Amino acid sequence: xxxxxxxxxxxxxxxxxxxxxxxxxxxxxxxxxxxxxxxxxxxxxxxxxxxxxxxxxxxxxxxxxxxxxxxxxxxxxxxxxxxxxxxxxxxxxxxxxxxxxxxxxxxxxxxxxxxxxxxxxxxxxxxxxxxxxxxxxxxxxxxxxxxxxxxxxxxxxxxxxxxxxxxxxxxxxxxxxxxxxxxxxxxxxxxxxxxxxxxxxxxxxxxxxxxxxxxxxxxxxxxxxxxxxxxxxxxxxxxxxxxxxxxxxxxxxxxxxxxxxxxxxxxxxxxxxxxxxxxxxxxxxxxxxxxxxxxxxxxxxxxxxxxxxxxxxxxxxxxxxxxxxxxxxxxxxxxxxxxxxxxxxxxxxxxxxxxxxxxxxxxxxxxxxxxxxxxxxxxxxxxxxxxxxxxxxxxxxxxxxx
Amino acid sequence: xxxxxxxxxxxxxxxxxxxxxxxxxxxxxxxxxxxxxxxxxxxxxxxxxxxxxxxxxxxxxxxxxxxxxxxxxxxxxxxxxxxxxxxxxxxxxxxxxxxxxxxxxxxxxxxxxxxxxxxxxxxxxxxxxxxxxxxxxxxxxxxxxxxxxxxxxxxxxxxxxxxxxxxxxxxxxxxxxxxxxxxxxxxxxxxxxxxxxxxxxxxxxxxxxxxxxxxxxxxxxxxxxxxxxxxxxxxxxxxxxxxxxxxxxxxxxxxxxxxxxxxxxxxxxxxxxxxxxxxxxxxxxxxxxxxxxxxxxxxxxxxxxxxxxxxxxxxxxxxxxxxxxxxxxxxxxxxxxxxxxxxxxxxxxxxxxxxxxxxxxxxxxxxxxxxxxxxxxxxxxxxxxxxxxxxxxxxxxxxxxx
Numbered sequence: 001x002x003x004x005x006x007x008x009x010x011x012x013x014x015x016x017x018x019x020x021x022x023x024x025x026x027x028x029x030x031x032x033x034x035x036x037x038x039x040x041x042x043x044x045x046x047x048x049x050x051x052x053x054x055x056x057x058x059x060x061x062x063x064x065x066x067x068x069x070x071x072x073x074x075x076x077x078x079x080x081x082x083x084x085x086x087x088x089x090x091x092x093x094x095x096x097x098x099x100x101x102x103x104x105x106x107x108x109x110x111x112x113x114x115x116x117x118x119x120x121x122x123x124x125x126x127x128x129x130x131x132x133x134x135x136x137x138x139x140x141x142x143x144x145x146x147x148x149x150x151x152x153x154x155x156x157x158x159x160x161x162x163x164x165x166x167x168x169x170x171x172x173x174x175x176x177x178x179x180x181x182x183x184x185x186x187x188x189x190x191x192x193x194x195x196x197x198x199x200x201x202x203x204x205x206x207x208x209x210x211x212x213x214x215x216x217x218x219x220x221x222x223x224x225x226x227x228x229x230x231x232x233x234x235x236x237x238x239x240x241x242x243x244x245x246x247x248x249x250x251x252x253x254x255x256x257x258x259x260x261x262x263x264x265x266x267x268x269x270x271x272x273x274x275x276x277x278x279x280x281x282x283x284x285x286x287x288x289x290x291x292x293x294x295x296x297x298x299x300x301x302x303x304x305x306x307x308x309x310x311x312x313x314x315x316x317x318x319x320x321x322x323x324x325x326x327x328x329x330x331x332x333x334x335x336x337x338x339x340x341x342x343x344x345x346x347x348x349x350x351x352x353x354x355x356x357x358x359x360x361x362x363x364x365x366x367x368x369x370x371x372x373x374x375x376x377x378x379x380x381x382x383x384x385x386x387x388x389x390x391x392x393x394x395x396x397x398x399x400x401x402x
Numbered sequence: 403x404x405x406x407x408x409x410x411x412x413x414x415x416x417x418x419x420x421x422x423x424x425x426x427x428x429x430x431x432x433x434x435x436x437x438x439x440x441x442x443x444x445x446x447x448x449x450x451x452x453x454x455x456x457x458x459x460x461x462x463x464x465x466x467x468x469x470x471x472x473x474x475x476x477x478x479x480x481x482x483x484x485x486x487x488x489x490x491x492x493x494x495x496x497x498x499x500x501x502x503x504x505x506x507x508x509x510x511x512x513x514x515x516x517x518x519x520x521x522x523x524x525x526x527x528x529x530x531x532x533x534x535x536x537x538x539x540x541x542x543x544x545x546x547x548x549x550x551x552x553x554x555x556x557x558x559x560x561x562x563x564x565x566x567x568x569x570x571x572x573x574x575x576x577x578x579x580x581x582x583x584x585x586x587x588x589x590x591x592x593x594x595x596x597x598x599x600x601x602x603x604x605x606x607x608x609x610x611x612x613x614x615x616x617x618x619x620x621x622x623x624x625x626x627x628x629x630x631x632x633x634x635x636x637x638x639x640x641x642x643x644x645x646x647x648x649x650x651x652x653x654x655x656x657x658x659x660x661x662x663x664x665x666x667x668x669x670x671x672x673x674x675x676x677x678x679x680x681x682x683x684x685x686x687x688x689x690x691x692x693x694x695x696x697x698x699x700x701x702x703x704x705x706x707x708x709x710x711x712x713x714x715x716x717x718x719x720x721x722x723x724x725x726x727x728x729x730x731x732x733x734x735x736x737x738x739x740x741x742x743x744x745x746x747x748x749x750x751x752x753x754x755x756x757x758x759x760x761x762x763x764x765x766x767x768x769x770x771x772x773x774x775x776x777x778x779x780x781x782x783x784x785x786x787x788x789x790x791x792x793x794x795x796x797x798x799x800x801x802x803x804x
Binding site: 117118119121174176178188192194196 | 517518519520521523574575576577578580582589590593594596598633634
């Protein structure tokens with residue numbers, strides 16, 4: 001009964017919200033207006049209600065900590081496989097009707113991706129999902145839904161409670177007595193790639209779910225800088241240095257912030273070495289003038305010893321950047337706000353840090369090194385194009401010049 | 403023309419040989435009789451002609467070194483996939499019509515098999531094939547066809563010369579520029595498990611082929627101590643401590659050396675921790691009184707830190723052993739003939755040793771540790787059954803007692 005009430009209240013809120021989204025709330029999150037911090041709502045609902053045209057949550061949102069705590073500690077009442085995508089993931093539900101996307105730990109954190117693997121056959125990493133959320137937040141984007149790490153009891157929190165028979169059938173005990181399962185999916189769902197606990201405790205990432213697609217439909221956009229997903233073919237942007245000229249002329253990149261948003265995403269992806277950004281999504285009701293969702297970051301942070309310059313192609317080929325992003329990057333390059341230090345501190349609030357650091361020091365060092373590369377590329381852009389490089393997204397009175 | 407002559411000569415030899423096999427040659431290899439050491443024959447043919455009822459080659463066979471050199475250095479004129487079995491292997495041919503079975507390196511030598519993998523989904527290891535051949539020879543069995551390690555140029559020695567289009571189609575260049583291929587097979591033949599060179603040089607094992615099945619047909623026997631090949635079921639021998647009583651009464655184990663031969667094989671497998679001995683083979687023309695071929699040892703030497711006592715079940719449950727095997731084991735437990743030292747010295751003659759030791763020191767140490775375990779089990783057998791434990795396969799005048 002309680003649950004049904006939450007659901008009904010949620011529906012009403014969303015529709016109400018929806019109507020207002022259509023009319024106004026252009027400037028982002030407004031707690032007073034939406035009462036989305038109301039203690040009567042569970043954290044996941046407050047999160048949903050707080051989503052604005054320009055970001056998923058406010059940078060001072062007091063609900064964030066509560067949401068993370070719910071993901072980390074709330075009882076799991078259901079766990080079923082989530083279809084779509086190529087690798088195993090589960091949809092988990094909490095007593096207050098919140099839901100989270102579960103991705104299991106598959107490899108040790110100091111293991112580097114085999115350099116002979118193509119980006120499209122790399123494993124997904126639970127710690128990459130967590131670290132990407134922190135990095136996106138530190139960069140001031142707030143375009144990745146909150147993700148926390150959690151130790152899961154595979155027997156009590158998955159096997160015993162699941163109603164998904166296909167999932168349950170894939171559980172087995174390994175030769176050394178560990179509980180394992182592999183689920184059903186198109187990649188790596190087989191005995192040879194089973195996910196195993198120690199003996200039944202498993203590290204995983206839990207990402208809060210976005211509002212249901214029926215309530216807040218999303219649009220998926222093919223990235224203009226998408227890779228070929230072929231071992232032999234190159235993408236158009238890889239052969240044509242003037243590729244950005246044509247992108248700049250095509251809607252939706254020809255107006256508004258879409259192009260600089262795409263470049264923000266490229267910078268995020270370069271820093272964490274994510275080559276797998278084939279699509280991005282937006283909330284349909286915000287039209288073309290809205291932020292880009294950075295979903296699915298499991299293939300980031302696979303290698304710390306090598307950088308992948310091609311990820312920066314949108315920046316290098318277009319030579320554009322939001323002023324706010326540039327300022328943030330410059331700040332994080334200063335010794336007193338060094339990106340690696342801010343990341344280390346931020347990640348330390350994740351519950352899994354008590355087991356082991358979520359990113360090894362090598363990965364943190366790689367972040368600083370890559371940040372220097374981004375700033376170098378920007379300097380070269382400014383030498384070539386002067387002021388036209390900077391997209392001024394900061395109101396006049398806050399504009400001190402660069 | 404030359405090749406056809408070799409082939410015709412080979413056929414004639416084999417049929418001649420065959421006829422004599424039927425009549426006599428019970429006592430094994432006889433170089434003078436067979437002229438199998440004749441310099442007019444290539445080493446592989448001399449190897450085939452030297453196979454006797456009781457062993458694949460003589461312990462002083464001068465042809466062995468020449469055969470190993472042919473496998474290691476002879477030009478490769480053809481490479482095609484070999485069907486059968488679950489993992490990728492190639493059949494390679496030499497200018498003198500010799501043939502070898504190729505298995506590629508798939509993992510680093512210090513990598514231990516993931517302890518959550520079942521024996522039936524473990525990778526095959528090229529160095530295990532090589533080390534098994536040396537161990538079998540050191541134990542005096544001589545039931546594994548010679549195997550050597552070799553560096554292969556994947557482009558010149560496979561891709562450029564293969565007539566196997568299905569194989570050629572699976573070649574690709576990895577993101578870091580290494581040549582890779584994966585072939586077609588039921589396990590691990592996919593991009594994710596590609597075999598890659600550095601950049602196109604690959605370590606592999608080459609095992610000499612046995613005489614063609616049309617000339618020397620073989621019989622495959624299901625091992626009475628075969629594992630269940632299921633994650634949940636146990637085999638009969640795992641539940642029944644008196645299992646050997648029934649085996650002892652059933653032909654062909656009820657007479658001759660078949661039972662002690664099987665126990666020899668179990669000792670070999672325990673020493674190298676091979677759990678994958680589901681079948682063994684014999685040459686049909688020798689009937690039931692003949693040695694057992696120890697083929698397919700790629701899943702041995704997967705773990706050095708753990709022993710697998712169940713592999714010794716035939717010995718523990720039957721408490722029988724050939725006197726010659728016991729003497730050999732006792733010798734190899736002496737400090738001056740320590741098994742690990744003899745193995746290290748023997749493996750050092752393999753060409754791949756120049757790259758890295760074929761077995762890590764941990765694997766060599768495990769051999770000594772496991773040998774002690776075998777001797778302990780035998781002592782317990784002797785305490786229980788006295789003299790009936792030893793099957794006396796040594797002629798009287800060489801019999802000094804134990």
